[in-house]
Amino acid sequence: MAVKLYIVYYSMYGHVEKLAEEINKGAASVEGVEAKLWQVPETLPNEVLGKMSAPPKSDVPVIIPNELSEADGFVFGFPTRFGMMSAQFKAFLDATGGLWRTQQLAGKPAGIFYSTGSQGGGQETTALTAITQLVHHGMIFVPIGYTFGAGMFEMEQVKGGSPYGAGTYAGDGSRQPSELELQQAFHQGKYIATITKKLKEAA
Numbered sequence: 243m244a245v246k247l248y249i250v251y252y253s254m255y256g257h258v259e260k261l262a263e264e265i266n267k268g269a270a271s272v273e274g275v276e277a278k279l280w281q282v283p284e285t286l287p288n289e290v291l292g293k294m295s296a297p298p299k300s301d302v303p304v305i306i307p308n309e310l311s312e313a314d315g316f317v318f319g320f321p322t323r324f325g326m327m328s329a330q331f332k333a334f335l336d337a338t339g340g341l342w343r344t345q346q347l348a349g350k351p352a353g354i355f356y357s358t359g360s361q362g363g364g365q366e367t368t369a370l371t372a373i374t375q376l377v378h379h380g381m382i383f384v385p386i387g388y389t390f391g392a393g394m395f396e397m398e399q400v401k402g403g404s405p406y407g408a409g410t411y412a413g414d415g416s417r418q419p420s421e422l423e424l425q426q427a428f429h430q431g432k433y434i435a436t437i438t439k440k441l442k443e444a445a
């Protein structure tokens with residue numbers, strides 16, 4: 243039986259999606275792990291998205307809450323809104339009450355990744371405040387710590403991410419994830435996939 247790792251995210255302008263794609267590649271590089279990308283439902287009407295100059299959504303399938311129970315582990319990604327996860331992702335988690343009542347996600351590992359607009363815009367608080375969602379479900383938070391090595395101490399270029407997980411800076415929207423940020427995302431996918439596999443094999 244393959245180990246299933248779901249990378250579940252919300253992305254309005256594509257920054258989080260780019261990180262998700264690299265996390266998916268990293269997870270899929272671990273033998274015996276089946277990684278799959280999912281996006282959560284949009285809550286804003288198309289008219290509003292148009293006024294916000296949001297591009298069309300990709301063809302990554304949209305997940306419904308009950309599908310989370312099929313996975314052995316997760317990596318959840320979202321942009322920040324005032325230092326916390328976006329309302330779209332929070333709305334998705336708010337709909338997981340049935341899974342919470344039956345504790346179907348308890349004991350499953352989960353990581354977090356994110357995008358912020360600026361260097362003081364929530365690279366740590368977005369992840370920190372998201373941990374409460376994992377706690378109530380009994381999930382095991384898996385930070386990357388400093389396992390990314392020298393890349394964690396980069397000082398010559400702007401780099402998102404933290405010990406909590408991979409991250410990027412969107413700026414005014416024109417900045418795209420750097421090569422180093424994408425490498426960190428790949429590392430996170432591989433790292434969490436390896437831990438998810440170990441936990442499943444030990445069960």
